[in-house]
Amino acid sequence: MGRRTGSRTASAHAPAAALPRWIYVPAALGALFVALPLVAVAAKVDWPRFTTLITSESSVAALWLSLKTATASTALCMLLGVPMAMVLARSTSGLVRAVRPLILLPLVLPPVVGGIALLYAFGRLGLIGRYLDAAGVQIAFTTTAVVLAQTFVSLPFLVIALEGAARTAGANYEVVAATLGARPSTVWWRVSLPLLAPGLLSGSVLAFARSLGEFGATLTFAGSREGVTRTLPLEIYLQREGDADAAVALSVLLVVVAALVVVGLGSRRLRAQGWT
């Protein structure tokens, strides 16, 4: 992800040495392990009722909410993540280096813990939340909270993908642009950002997919209010208790949506990389 071929000479079709044959056995086992559960879900679907199941009012509301919030959080991730990644990739400051692990922490943090942390920051009694509350702004258990929770868990994915891309691209293009008389802002808009575009695309696909599947932080920080905070994963979890068939159908729907996003944007990313 976010990798750019460094130079014209680095071929994507470089001849590879033959792999030992036995290596295909664990590789195939791994592929099977990933694919089998998906097949199992698809096999369990009550196909005749599929359309009815996924078009129920609550399902449509959940899907719609999921798409809306995932889009919003991806946009927020890009807005914040691109500058973060560039600063991480370019800055030599000790402070930046010290803060880096902290920023990437949500990558390994259980989302439930993230949700609790968010609650204590933005909740009604939270660190910032109490002032927001006094000002009449409530975040916890609203759609905004869903977006914040998704952004919190997705942001590091985007940042790490972009930071890699920025490091690979190196600062030389930017230095050359500066020697041509371009001010830092001009360099940013006309050189840095276009060079990052392939990495940005793959990073945001990753962030969108992660947001779409977000469960733990959302449930903790935003709750499960139908049409307001109950996203598709939450709906699936809820339906599992009552109507297992609906849960299965929605699961398949989520897989399809995620696959569409990843495959669709992923192939565009490949074309976008053509310029390198």
Added chain:
Amino acid sequence: MTGLTLRAAVGNRGVDIAFDVGAGEVLAVLGPNGAGKSTALHVVAGVVRPDDGQVRAGDRVLTDTAAGVHVPTHRRRVGLLLQDALLFPHLRVAANVAFGLRSAGRSRGEADAAARRWLAEVDAADLADRMPRQLSGGQAQRVALARALAAEPDVLLLDEPLAGLDIAVAGAMRTVLRRTLTRGGRSAVLVTHDLVDVATLADRVVVIEAGRVVEAGRAAAVLAAPRSRFGARFAGVNLVAGTAAAGGVLHTESGSWHGVVAGEVRTGEPAVAIFSPAAVAVYRDRPNGSPRNSAVVTVAEVDSSGPVVRVRAAPQSDGGPGLAADITAESAAELRLAPGDRIHLTVKAQEVALHPAP
């Protein structure tokens, strides 16, 4: 008419360098990898802040640590051409060349027209509408030169711009560089590893070793009679360092050399003996008679890729490059030299020039 003056100490890179380049002059910067050549360019470009130093282009002060002046890169009017052409991959060739003019606020049409003029200047007019990925290495480098020139820099920095090119392509690029580099009194600094670059492009040369300027002079003089170790290796002459004694004698750790005094050599002061590899004779056994200069050395390398066979001895005891001897293929066949062999080298005294060491 500008000219460039640089004085820079960069502590963490162990660099303390000073040189100046006249208006309309090309200065070649030579030296081993890691000697500090690129750091010097970075200081001029404003990418690296020296701990102590000053950079001036004409009467403009670009860096002055004492006065706290550090003009940002984009306001220095210092162009940069690296080994990698670094054309912006998302812009067409013409847009690449127009980049500087657009950044300076010129209109799209005006910048595009100027870009096409500059492309014609570097024999690349026909490439204007291509994307950078459709260019060969030589074409890309010509476009990069046009892009740098189009921004009309007062100083142009070139860091091995020809290193990645085929010999024929590099030759064509040199012709373009000779034509355009210093036009209008522009100063240029050229970091290179190629003797031909120096011979064809440079007016003056500085040699940098371990972060210090160890030699500076007219290009022709340095090539003919280099006095630093790297200069000698580069220009392909032998160089022995030691202390001068009376009567054209040089005392070194491994013995004395007799030669002809070529500069202001003072007794007791450091000096160098310089002689051509072609002047060195090679023997398996101690030669008859008494040649004035004789040394026993170990063969490190026998190179028969050139018109003559170059025999390179192991490095000198003081760390200097091993002595080289050029012998004919016949002699080489007769001597059957192989790395590790002990051989005798002799040089006539009149072939050895003694220079004061810098």
